Amino acid sequence: MIALEGLTKRYGGKTAVDGLTFTVEPGRVTGFFGPNGAGKSTTMRMILGLDRPDGGSVTVNGRDYVNVPLPMREVGALLDARALHGTRTARNHLRWLAHTNAIPDKRVDEVLRLVGLESVARKRSGTFSLGMGQRLGIAAALLGDPKVLLFDEPVNGLDPEGIKWIRELMRGLADEGRTVLVSSHLMSEMALTADHLVVIGRGRLIADVGMREFVRHSSGVLVRADDQELLTARLIGAGASVEPGPEAALIVTGLAAGEIGKLAMEAGVALSELTPQRLSLEEAYMNLTRDSIEYQAVVA
């Protein structure tokens, strides 16, 4: 488990991470979402002890990660797959990492097999494609057989086959009871993998929600009625959320179309439209983060 408590990081006058509190639970894939510059990488670096927080705390399995004697056995991380030293072979790169973390050499061949790099194990990593580099980075993360894994934007620049492979790998790791935190700004992709979502914007927590719940909230029903005021009151009384929709319609979330129809009938309200809508996950995510996007594109 990873636990953040009021975690804060400032760079000069800028607060990159602003009082973040959440936990990342084992046995599931937690998606860590936010627009560019939201503070995802900074948070991950603080989890790994690579950056010092200016406030708050973070623990991994109840301990301060900085004080862990053999860190690779505790936490595996893929931070920047492009930051590879190209002169070593893939196998030697991993052997060196294994050696410094008291991990037996045979584990190197195991992880090379696991990530499908056996046939290029003796090639210099500098000759690797982006996808192969990503696999090597993941092999390094898995080397110490850690219970906690962090992946920062792992699918960036990968082809569909590579993306599918990473998705299945993360799923498998979570199914083995490990804690998996994966950052992305691509909701549609991560929606296929994550069971749980933590969304941040401008360094602050925006949502900490189950994927299923997020999906449920991303759908609504468009309603037009002759007495929208009365219907709105009844809907809210029944626990629904009601927002203004296009052309004076209402968008209702939290109740199914059939339940809305029944409520309207009981209230004596005539409906002229009752249409279930489904926002794409990207749209739902945009709605969540709209106010926190730092650099909005200016449309000429």
Ligand SMILES: Nc1ncnc2c1ncn2[C@@H]1O[C@H](COP(=O)(O)OP(=O)(O)OP(=O)(O)O)[C@@H](O)[C@H]1O
């Ligand atoms: N070393 C640093 N010095 C100064 N500012 C930094 C540093 N690292 C990050 N920042 C700033 O902190 C903020 C958060 O950056 P961070 O890289 O954590 O965001 P992110 O969510 O990972 O974004 P992206 O998806 O673009 O990688 C940004 O405004 C960034 O410019």
